[in-house]
Amino acid sequence: MAVDSQPAQTVHVPLGNRAYDVRIGAGLLRRAGAEIAPLLARPRVAVLTDETVARHHLDTLRRGLADAGVAMEALALPPGEGTKSWAQLARAVEWLLEQRVERRDMVVALGGGVIGDLAGFAAAILRRGVGFVQIPTTLLAQVDSSVGGKTGINTEQGKNLVGAFHQPRLVLADVAVLETLPARDFRAGYGEVVKYGLLGDAAFFAWLEENGPALARGDAALRQAAVCRAVQMKADIVARDETEAGERALLNLGHTFCHALEAATGYSDRLLHGEGVAIGCALAFELSQRLGLCAQEAPSRVRAHLRAMGMKTDLADIPGPLPDAEGLIALMAQDKKVQDGRLRLILARGIGQAFIAEDTDRDTLRAVLEEALAARG
Numbered sequence: 001m002a003v004d005s006q007p008a009q010t011v012h013v014p015l016g017n018r019a020y021d022v023r024i025g026a027g028l029l030r031r032a033g034a035e036i037a038p039l040l041a042r043p044r045v046a047v048l049t050d051e052t053v054a055r056h057h058l059d060t061l062r063r064g065l066a067d068a069g070v071a072m073e074a075l076a077l078p079p080g081e082g083t084k085s086w087a088q089l090a091r092a093v094e095w096l097l098e099q100r101v102e103r104r105d106m107v108v109a110l111g112g113g114v115i116g117d118l119a120g121f122a123a124a125i126l127r128r129g130v131g132f133v134q135i136p137t138t139l140l141a142q143v144d145s146s147v148g149g150k151t152g153i154n155t156e157q158g159k160n161l162v163g164a165f166h167q168p169r170l171v172l173a174d175v176a177v178l179e180t181l182p183a184r185d186f187r188a189g190y191g192e193v194v195k196y197g198l199l200g201d202a203a204f205f206a207w208l209e210e211n212g213p214a215l216a217r218g219d220a221a222l223r224q225a226a227v228c229r230a231v232q233m234k235a236d237i238v239a240r241d242e243t244e245a246g247e248r249a250l251l252n253l254g255h256t257f258c259h260a261l262e263a264a265t266g267y268s269d270r271l272l273h274g275e276g277v278a279i280g281c282a283l284a285f286e287l288s289q290r291l292g293l294c295a296q297e298a299p300s301r302v303r304a305h306l307r308a309m310g311m312k313t314d315l316a317d318i319p320g321p322l323p324d325a326e327g328l329i330a331l332m333a334q335d336k337k338v339q340d341g342r343l344r345l346i347l348a349r350g351i352g353q354a355f356i357a358e359d360t361d362r363d364t365l366r367a368v369l370e371e372a373l374a375a376r377g
Contacts, residue, residue, distance in 0.1 A: 006221050009228050013147065013235045015242060018167045022147055022231050026176035026220055029060050029135065033068025036133055039169050040070065041104035045133075046096055047074040048119040049110040050083065053137050056180045061110055061135070072108070073099050081267040083114050084153045092122045106131045106169065112138035112185075113145035113273065117163070120151030124166035134171040138181060139189025139223075140274045142173040143196070143230035144251075148238045154267065158334040159259045165243055173231070175223045186216065187311050188274030191254075191281070194309075196230045198281055198302065199253045202352030204229055205305075212309050250354050253346040254280030260331035261315075264322050275312045282306065282313050287368050288347040291361065298351055315372040322376070325369035329362065 008025025023035060036045065045065065049058060054076040065072050075095045077083050096107065107130060109119035116134050123132035134146035152163020178186060190212070197205030208215075208226070215222040234251065241248040257280030258273065265271045285299035306313045315322060323331070332343060342359040349355065 006224055009224065011228060011231045011235050013167070014239050015167060018149075020167060020169055020171065022171040022173060022235065024142075024173045024175065024224060024227050024231065026174060026224070028172045028174040029057060029177060030064045030067075032061055032064035032135065032172060033066065033070045035172055036065070036106065036108070036170065037068045037070055039131065039133070040106055043069050044071045044073075045106045045108045046099045046101050047072050047108045047110050048092055048096075048115060048122065049074060049076050050079040050112075050115055051076045052079040053111045053115070057110065057137060057177060061108075074110075077115070077118070079114075080269075081114055081154070081262075081273070084118050086153065086155070089118060089122060089153050092118060093126055096122060096126055101126060101130060103127050103130055106133055108133045108135060109146075109168075110135045110137065111141070112136065113141045116141050116146050117151050117160070118153060120149070120166050120168065121153060121163050124151055124164040129166065131169045132166070134168045136171065136173055137177045139178055139186055139227070140192050141189075142175070142178075142227050143189070144192040144234065146171050146173065147231055147234050148248075148251075149242070158331075159262055159267070161334075173227055175220060175227060178223060179218065183310075185272065187309060188272040188278075190216065190309055191274035191276075191278035191306075191311065193226055193230050194305065195251075195253050195277060195281055196233045198285070198348065198351055199250050199346070199354035200233060200352055201229075202350070204233075205351050209305050209308075212305065216309060246356075249344075249356050250346055253348075253354050254278070254282075254284050256280070256332050256335045256343070256345055257283045259335050260328050261318065261322075263331045263334070264328065265318065265320065270320050271312075271318055275317075278306050278311050279313060279315065279317070283368065283372065284346060285348055286372075287345070287360070287365060288349070290364050290368055291347070294348055294350045294353075298348070301351065314375060315369075316376045322373065325366045325373060328369050329366065 011022040107123040109116045136142045136146040149167035152160045258276030347357040
């Protein structure tokens with residue numbers, strides 16, 4: 001498909017004076033200047049990216065900004081989850097201060113979820129808050145982390161435990177850049193796409209079952225449609241519950257399992273975030289079925305679709321050692337969603353019917369994890 005043959009679409013995130021648009025389509029990176037210029041007090045931006053993304057896309061962004069008379073300076077950080085750290089946050093903030101970024105200036109996050117989270121947090125704390133634009137370059141970031149204003153870093157105690165809610169001023173999701181993603185990264189991002197169908201839209205899940213393989217092969221129109229639907233679902237939930245006081249927690253389907261597994265694997269390439277989400281969703285449905293909440297066919301259908309997409313579905317798919325069931329439960333207990341020591345999981349009464357379970361039965365959870373670990377052989 002030609003880069004500009006599918007018109008860009010807009011999803012609005014209605015948050016009063018912090019409302020913003022998510023623009024979704026092919027070729028937006030080349031138009032970045034025209035999209036961003038109306039937000040600028042002066043024609044310059046400071047870009048935070050990573051070294052891998054910089055090689056693929058920084059020159060295109062520079063030209064796109066220059067076409068609208070916008071100058072840019074850029075800092076490329078190391079790629080990988082390890083960049084969401086105190087050390088790299090300090091490096092980013094110090095660099096932004098060296099660039100003399102003022103309160104009315106704009107920081108641009110060009111990259112995946114790691115760069116978006118770190119750059120957003122840097123913007124939140126710089127001069128007590130400067131504006132920022134998200135330009136997500138991975139499928140995972142386009143459908144999830146770039147929308148909703150969650151920013152932050154990881155610590156030794158767990159993932160995303162230090163951060164702030166800081167909404168972007170604009171999100172530019174250029175689906176054409178997904179063509180440069182390694183297949184594994186694209187499939188990992190798909191874990192967040194399928195999550196939306198599983199948590200609240202059975203029809204979307206059925207659409208993904210039918211169209212997922214063609215989407216994975218590169219059909220740009222299907223990719224744009226999937227990103228639009230996922231972003232619209234997230235925007236609707238964020239508008240109703242910006243700071244996760246209630247309903248927004250549903251977006252964490254699979255994530256408590258995922259965050260424990262990421263910690264257990266040292267935030268390494270043994271397990272990518274979206275892979276952990278996919279495994280976590282499968283475990284959440286398995287646990288839901290064991291608790292008598294959903295039909296026996298539901299977890300089987302979830303795993304069947306994930307396998308059809310060539311994705312990780314079980315603990316057996318994670319290479320290397322893992323803690324025992326008690327060790328994994330202890331890591332799950334570090335999650336932000338734990339309240340008063342009680343495990344607060346997102347479970348499901350069926351596909352598209354997720355809900356917040358305030359105090360999950362640990363014996364059943366332990367049994368599910370023990371079986372999954374035993375299957376590793």
